[in-house]
Amino acid sequence: MEITRPPRLRSGDDVRVIAPARSRAMVNEHDHSALITERFSAMGLTLSFGEHVDERDRRDSCTTASRVADLHAAFADDSVAAVLTVIGGFNSNELLPSVDWDLIRANPKIFCGYSDITALGNAILARTGLMTYNGPHWSTFGMRRHFEPTGEWFRATVFDDDPVTLRAAEGWTDDLWFLDQDHREVHPGGWWVLNSGTATGQVLGGNLCTLNLLQGTPYWPAVERPVLVIEDDYTSGLNDVARNLTSLLQVPGLDGLAALVIGRFQRASEIDRDGLEEILTVHPVLATVPVLANVDVGHTMPLATVPLGGQVEVHADLADPRLVFTVH
Numbered sequence: 001m002e003i004t005r006p007p008r009l010r011s012g013d014d015v016r017v018i019a020p021a022r023s024r025a026m027v028n029e030h031d032h033s034a035l036i037t038e039r040f041s042a043m044g045l046t047l048s049f050g051e052h053v054d055e056r057d058r059r060d061s062c063t064t065a066s067r068v069a070d071l072h073a074a075f076a077d078d079s080v081a082a083v084l085t086v087i088g089g090f091n092s093n094e095l096l097p098s099v100d101w102d103l104i105r106a107n108p109k110i111f112c113g114y115s116d117i118t119a120l121g122n123a124i125l126a127r128t129g130l131m132t133y134n135g136p137h138w139s140t141f142g143m144r145r146h147f148e149p150t151g152e153w154f155r156a157t158v159f160d161d162d163p164v165t166l167r168a169a170e171g172w173t174d175d176l177w178f179l180d181q182d183h184r185e186v187h188p189g190g191w192w193v194l195n196s197g198t199a200t201g202q203v204l205g206g207n208l209c210t211l212n213l214l215q216g217t218p219y220w221p222a223v224e225r226p227v228l229v230i231e232d233d234y235t236s237g238l239n240d241v242a243r244n245l246t247s248l249l250q251v252p253g254l255d256g257l258a259a260l261v262i263g264r265f266q267r268a269s270e271i272d273r274d275g276l277e278e279i280l281t282v283h284p285v286l287a288t289v290p291v292l293a294n295v296d297v298g299h300t301m302p303l304a305t306v307p308l309g310g311q312v313e314v315h316a317d318l319a320d321p322r323l324v325f326t327v328h
Contacts, residue, residue, distance in 0.1 A: 001223055003202075003309045004130045005327070006082075006108045009158045011044025013081035016074040017138045018050040020067050021089025021116045025056040030178040032142025039141045043155060047138075050074065053086060061091055068098045071120075075107045082158065087139045088115025093213050095120060101127040110158055112305065113137050114298075115233070118206030123219035125309045131327075133157065134206045134229070134297070135305030143301065144181045146173050150302040157305040157327050166296070166304050166323040174266050174300045190294065191321045192273050194262075194280060197290035199314045201225035201258035203306060203325075207298075208232045208244045215251055222253055227312050231263025231298030238275045241265075242282070249283055259290040259314040261323065263298030290316035295323070 009015075017024070040047050050070030055062035074083045096119070105128040111121060112133040121132035135157065136150055143150075149169055156164045171186040202223035205211065208230040214220045228248065232241055248254065265271040276293050280286045292314065296304050304323075311326040 001221065001309070002129050004108050004128070005310075006110045006131060008161060009045065009081055009110065013044075014046045014048055014079055015040060015082045015084050016048050016050065016077065016080040017053060017084050017086060018067070018070040018074055019053045019062070019086040020071060020092045020095055020113075020120050021085070022060045022087050023056040023062060024049070024053040024086045026060045027087055027139045032144070032178065035144060036138060036141040039151065043159075048080070059091065061089060064094050064098060068095050071095065072100055072103060075104050075109065080109065082110035082112065084138045085113030085117050087137050088113065088117055090116055092116045093119040096123050096217075096219050099123070099127075104128050104130060112158070114303065115207050116210055118210040119213055119219070121308055122206060122211060122214055122221050126219050126221035129309075131307050131309040133305050134308055136303050140303065143177050145184055146171075146186060146301060148302065153302070154305045157307065157325070160327075164325045164327060166325065168321065169296050169302045172264060172296065172300050172302065177301075189296075192276075192293040193316045193318050193321055194277060194293050195287060195289065195291040196316045196318060198316070199227065199259040199290050200311065201227040203227055203229055203308050203310050203312050205229035205261075205306070206231070206308065208241065208248070209236060212244050212247055215247065220251070221309065223309060225256055225258040226254060227259045227261065227314055228257065229261040229263070229297060229306055229312075232265065232269070233299040234266035234268035237269055238271050238279070241271060242279045245279065246282070249285065255285075257285055257289055259316070260286060260292075261295050261297070261314065262291070262293040264294050264296060264300045266299050290314045292316050292321055
């Protein structure tokens with residue numbers, strides 16, 4: 001697949017915030033918007049919002065027509081340099097049959113979000129060749145304490161031309177930070193090298209159960225020498241992850257797998273290193289490629305910004321595990 005890399009952000013650019021899944025009205029029940037605006041201003045960026053971001057129905061979302069309209073408006077507006085999602089949810093894949101892929105292809109720009117946004121980010125990659133980003137939402141920038149290095153990784157990925165090297169954060173959090181910004185628990189960091197080695201390939205991934213929704217559809221991205229970078233939230237236990245990973249590894253084209261990177265699981269999932277190692281023994285291919293786990297990707301913080309369709313070097317090295325992303 002030929003990849004189009006969107007232009008880097010520069011001071012003075014405008015970032016459009018849209019709600020392809022859940023509504024900003026839900027997020028604003030715990031309003032941290034002043035801090036969010038302050039953080040973007042510190043990067044030299046302004047924020048604008050889709051017309052329909054505050055519409056809200058029983059699913060904390062809104063109509064497909066409203067969500068698609070905001071997506072199209074963001075890509076059609078020449079004054080917008082990047083598109084950032086409000087938050088995740090459950091229904092971004094509802095948009096896919098209605099998206100004007102030619103419009104997006106003709107107006108390449110940064111698109112970033114994670115969790116349920118995996119469906120939309122990967123579909124854009126598949127249908128237009130535009131590199132997208134699995135990274136923080138607009139709402140993520142409202143975290144007052146322990147926000148870095150999430151912000152540092154985001155800035156490096158969307159502003160700089162140089163490769164971005166990702167190493168394990170010193171600590172991580174897994175809490176409802178938006179309910180209590182002052183009392184936070186930090187856990188020791190560290191990645192797990194489950195199978196050592198080095199590899200280079202194109203990133204395929206995001207939220208595991210959401211990515212699997214694209215199997216068998218026209219929205220599945222066929223990348224070369226795929227490096228799977230996957231994660232899931234607390235609702236997915238060991239059996240859920242095992243069956244979803246098995247399904248993913250059976251997709252045509254994944255026989256050329258270059259490496260596997262597994263994001264950190266939330267504590268409520270009760271998934272530990274022993275459980276993951278047991279899953280991996282089921283799949284002989286995973287004994288032949290580098291495998292990293294407990295990586296700073298997913299529903300714990302900090303959260304890396306990962307270029308979907310971008311090149312990545314995986315160094316599953318016990319002395320210095322790291323990922324090196326080529327973003328431009």
